[in-house]
Amino acid sequence: MMSSPRWLAVALRPLALAALVLGAVEAPALARLSVSPMVIEEAATQGQAQAVITLSNTGQTPERVRIYAMPFTYGRDGVELGATSEQDLTPYLLFSPRELVIEPGQTRRVRLVSQLLPSLGEGEFRAVVFTEPLNATPTDTPGRMTIGVRPRIGVTVYVRQGQVLPSLDVLSATARPAEGRIALLVANAGDATARPITDWALSREGTTVASGRHNATTVIAGGDRNLMIAPATALTPGTYTLSGTLTWFVNGRQETLPFSIPVTFSAP
Incomplete structure (x- = not known):
């Protein structure tokens, strides 16, 4: 608190x-x-x-x-x-x-x-x-x-x-092949804004193909935001798993939210 x-x-x-x-x-x-x-x-x-x-x-x-x-x-x-x-x-x-x-x-x-x-x-x-x-x-x-x-x-x-707090949740992951990126949609149902850092890994059939860290990005209170994940390697069509952790701070206290969500890259 x-x-x-x-x-x-x-x-x-x-x-x-x-x-x-x-x-x-x-x-x-x-x-x-x-x-x-x-x-x-x-x-x-x-x-x-x-x-x-x-x-x-x-x-x-x-x-x-x-x-x-x-x-x-x-x-x-x-x-x-x-x-x-x-x-x-x-x-x-x-x-x-x-x-x-x-x-x-x-x-x-x-x-x-x-x-x-x-x-x-x-x-x-x-x-x-x-x-x-x-x-x-x-x-x-x-x-x-x-x-x-x-x-x-x-x-x-x-x-x-007053006593207002963020409340984050990961809703979906959508491939954007033309941009070479993945839009990780994060919602904030709370009444305070958060700026989560995203540590992520992209895997396929149990093998990690890319990983990285997305810098702190503002997710406004009561809103949602696409966090743009950019794998450094070219991805072939198929279904992958995007997993990781969101980390943010509330009054100096660290909060984390793990996630694991499927994302599909379609053939062009």
């Missing part, structure tokens, strides 16, 4: 990171923005929880950014932004500053504070906090243009109020 009835988990992950250069001229040095830490868990007092996002400019030019929040959820195949629900944290989430300049080599911090109302009752509330560069980077030369594209970086925020 949780040591505190309320706690905050902030999971950071880059939702997009790319640069697009058009034309033949040399692109100007683009600022590079790093975000940390990856996960923060804090106990809340009287319904309030706090966390800090650290932003660092490892590039050679100043970076002006704005900070804003959006509701989100996860579907079977990934994140879905703007999905409003009763679990929307944005009305209860404050952060400061909302816009800042980060000089080369400088580190700045953004403070998050969530204040959940007692009338909300027990449950999990979530939002994604974006850091978005505002600097304009087009460079015009005679007949040519260079454009630097620097998409936003998202921080997913989960605030849990």
Whole structure:
């Protein structure tokens, strides 16, 4: 059980990171923005929880950014932004500053504070906090243009109020031969999100043909998610057994769920 009835988990992950250069001229040095830490868990007092996002400019030019929040959820195949629900944290989430300049080599911090109302009752509330560069980077030369594209970086925020817990179950395994992968469908019937790591082995007639580890993947509270298993070897048509263990953590305590499920690869 949780040591505190309320706690905050902030999971950071880059939702997009790319640069697009058009034309033949040399692109100007683009600022590079790093975000940390990856996960923060804090106990809340009287319904309030706090966390800090650290932003660092490892590039050679100043970076002006704005900070804003959006509701989100996860579907079977990934994140879905703007999905409003009763679990929307944005009305209860404050952060400061909302816009800042980060000089080369400088580190700045953004403070998050969530204040959940007692009338909300027990449950999990979530939002994604974006850091978005505002600097304009087009460079015009005679007949040519260079454009630097620097998409936003998202921080997913989960605030849990009360004694809420995940409850995972493996539902099915479906071969996707065109992708060379297996979709392991995991459901979460609980009222708290989990991020299981998957240790797996694929066998046929008692012989293991592939094995590996799938990194932690978010399975949202009350939802399900395809965990994409990618065997490194080519598989011939037939029926295999996908077995292994899901491992996740609840309030610092390790939870595991073994599974063994058939999966069939059909002939093309």
